[in-house]
Amino acid sequence: MNTIPTTYQLSYWERESFFRDIDIAIIGSGIVGLSAALRARELEPSARVAVLERGPLPLGASTRNAGFACYGSVSELLDDIDKQGEGPVWALVERRWLGLQRLRQRLGDNRIRYEGLGGFELFRPEDEELAGRCTDAILHFNRQVRPITGLSETYRMANDKIKTFGLQGISQLIWNAGEGQIHTGEMAKALLEKAQSAGISIFYGLPVKALEEQPTGVEIHTEYGWSIRAGAALVATNGFARHLLPELSVHPARNQVLITAPLPGLRLQGCYHYDRGYFYFRNIDGRILLGGGRNLDEKGETTDEFGTTPLIRNSLLRLLREVILPGTEVPVEGWWSGILGLGEQKAPIVRQVSPHVVAAVRLGGMGVAIGTLVGEEGVEMLCGRG
Ligand SMILES: Cc1cc2nc3c(=O)[nH]c(=O)nc-3n(C[C@H](O)[C@H](O)[C@H](O)COP(=O)(O)OP(=O)(O)OC[C@H]3O[C@@H](n4cnc5c(N)ncnc54)[C@H](O)[C@@H]3O)c2cc1C
Numbered sequence: 001m002n003t004i005p006t007t008y009q010l011s012y013w014e015r016e017s018f019f020r021d022i023d024i025a026i027i028g029s030g031i032v033g034l035s036a037a038l039r040a041r042e043l044e045p046s047a048r049v050a051v052l053e054r055g056p057l058p059l060g061a062s063t064r065n066a067g068f069a070c071y072g073s074v075s076e077l078l079d080d081i082d083k084q085g086e087g088p089v090w091a092l093v094e095r096r097w098l099g100l101q102r103l104r105q106r107l108g109d110n111r112i113r114y115e116g117l118g119g120f121e122l123f124r125p126e127d128e129e130l131a132g133r134c135t136d137a138i139l140h141f142n143r144q145v146r147p148i149t150g151l152s153e154t155y156r157m158a159n160d161k162i163k164t165f166g167l168q169g170i171s172q173l174i175w176n177a178g179e180g181q182i183h184t185g186e187m188a189k190a191l192l193e194k195a196q197s198a199g200i201s202i203f204y205g206l207p208v209k210a211l212e213e214q215p216t217g218v219e220i221h222t223e224y225g226w227s228i229r230a231g232a233a234l235v236a237t238n239g240f241a242r243h244l245l246p247e248l249s250v251h252p253a254r255n256q257v258l259i260t261a262p263l264p265g266l267r268l269q270g271c272y273h274y275d276r277g278y279f280y281f282r283n284i285d286g287r288i289l290l291g292g293g294r295n296l297d298e299k300g301e302t303t304d305e306f307g308t309t310p311l312i313r314n315s316l317l318r319l320l321r322e323v324i325l326p327g328t329e330v331p332v333e334g335w336w337s338g339i340l341g342l343g344e345q346k347a348p349i350v351r352q353v354s355p356h357v358v359a360a361v362r363l364g365g366m367g368v369a370i371g372t373l374v375g376e377e378g379v380e381m382l383c384g385r386g
Contacts, residue, residue, distance in 0.1 A: 005224075018203075019228045022049075023231040025218070032371050034051065035373075040379045044383060066289055068179065069100050069103075069271075074134040077093070090144050116180040117181060119273065120174070128171070131171070153177065169323050206222060208222055214229070238341035239304055240304055240341075254294065255338055256309070256313065259289050260288045260290075260333060277365075297311055303339075348360070350381060
């Protein structure tokens, strides 16, 4: 037999050496889980901190995203203001900005390959009404974000760049001077290495099935039929949160992504938002990474199953060949998908769900920016410091 049994018993040795006296268990090893683990180590230097991850690597969004270090395009912020009013929107922009600074300080710009190349929001001729509303909002938005970013002019019209980038079928472009990009894989690896060198135990391939409150802690039942006892637990499972905590308002949303082969002479540099942000692309290692299109099949993409579909693959290919690199036969080297955690409100949930369990989930499309803060806040709440 060379597969892992569905259930088995833990040996005395395994229980005593690996799983005894866990003070803080963190479920999920994405950006939130690992940031939480590092903060736990700072708050409780002698505590035994363990991260329990179901995948061989993180298996959600943190190693599968686009790596935009972003805090809001103009159309995204307008849409948010329509739904929530201005106050919560600027508060969230500030949290995204602060979270990004925290991530960069924690890991270092070189290590995560941070580059402040800017962000670009693209509008098609049929987006004319939206583009007009966005243009009208620029002055006010710049005033609002100035105290946050410190930039005198964060957003500005930059239609001249459409030609520079060689984009087709784009009539207007707004530039966001404060946006940056990271190398997602390097960020995840840096977090893992930091956690390991801080003496945090990380168990991969360990899916948690259920949590059971006990008078002095929490019993963590694994899918293998055995359980672990911890003093307290943080649930950092984002789009999968409802499997453990069905009461939370989080649903999964799949995003499909492609990467091209290296493209000699590539002129595109930065993060690009298209069709109200439903599509996004960027340069990386001389290639284009392109993803999105979940709005084309909202129902089908409300899933926590990984995979790609012909409908979305074709729409991404069309965008690549007709708008981004028109008239070029661009070789696509690979496809993947990742799972977001969304909800009725565009805000993370950091909440005590029972005496020894806190949830830090529902990061939406903002986890690169806000994930560090959310993980830290979750563990501060768990340790009674939040
Ligand atoms: C394709 C894509 C592109 C994106 N692009 C961007 C972007 O450019 N900028 C940006 O800011 N955000 C982006 N995001 C969003 C961002 O990636 C997420 O908000 C962020 O990674 C969430 O981090 P997390 O740690 O909360 O969740 P995740 O990274 O999803 O981590 C949750 C972890 O929990 C584990 N887990 C789940 N259930 C269990 C269980 N029962 N037992 C044990 N482990 C479990 C999972 O395997 C997973 O590793 C994108 C997301 C996707 C999918």
